[in-house]
Amino acid sequence: RNVYKDLRQIELACDSQEDVDSWKASFLRAGVYPEKDQTESEDGAQENTFSMDPQLERQVETIRNLVDSYVGIINKSIRDLMPKTIMHLMINNTKDFIHSELLAYLYSSADQGSLMEESAEQAQRRDEMLRMYHALKEALGIIGDISTSTVSTPVPPPVDDTWLQPGHR
Numbered sequence: 411r412n413v414y415k416d417l418r419q420i421e422l423a424c425d426s427q428e429d430v431d432s433w434k435a436s437f438l439r440a441g442v443y444p445e446k447d448q449t450e451s452e453d454g455a456q457e458n459t460f461s462m463d464p465q466l467e468r469q470v471e472t473i474r475n476l477v478d479s480y481v482g483i484i485n486k487s488i489r490d491l492m493p494k495t496i497m498h499l500m501i502n503n504t505k506d507f508i509h510s511e512l513l514a515y516l517y518s519s520a521d522q523g524s525l526m527e528e529s530a531e532q533a534q535r536r537d538e539m540l541r542m543y544h545a546l547k548e549a550l551g552i553i554g555d556i557s558t559s560t561v562s563t564p565v566p567p568p569v570d571d572t573w574l575q576p577g578h579r
Contacts, residue, residue: 438464
């Protein structure tokens with residue numbers, strides 16, 4: 411039953427555009443649709459016209475939700491791929507720099523034989539490690555000789571206490 415039989419207009423007082431949109435969506439779900447000949451708004455733009463077909467409205471809402479979901483997936487994919495892309499570009503630029511400029515600079519600046527020579531600190535460290543290796547090898551040989559030449563006496567047999575009576579132990 412239509413209570414407001416002759417009234418064709420409802421006036422709403424809302425604080426924000428979100429409230430207006432919420433009311434419009436609620437009216438659409440309830441089956442109240444605005445007329446097609448709406449007046450222009452204050453800024454001169456035509457108000458959104460809504461279809462009179464609820465099935466079409468549901469299809470539009472479904473498509474809108476699917477598009478929003480698709481845009482969200484694309485946004486997440488882009489956010490995931492950006493760091494990987496940046497690292498890929500940084501590594502490729504570094505590799506190109508090494509191949510083009512750094513190697514050319516190294517080959518032109520010094521004798522290649524001197525680049526491959528061992529430094530004095532590394533030679534001293536290598537000699538210390540060799541001395542440590544030989545000392546440990548000799549120590550292992552001494553420990554091996556000691557453990558094989560150790561003499562041990564056998565354990566004496568257990569005491570025979572069978573002559574004792576069982577109650578006097």
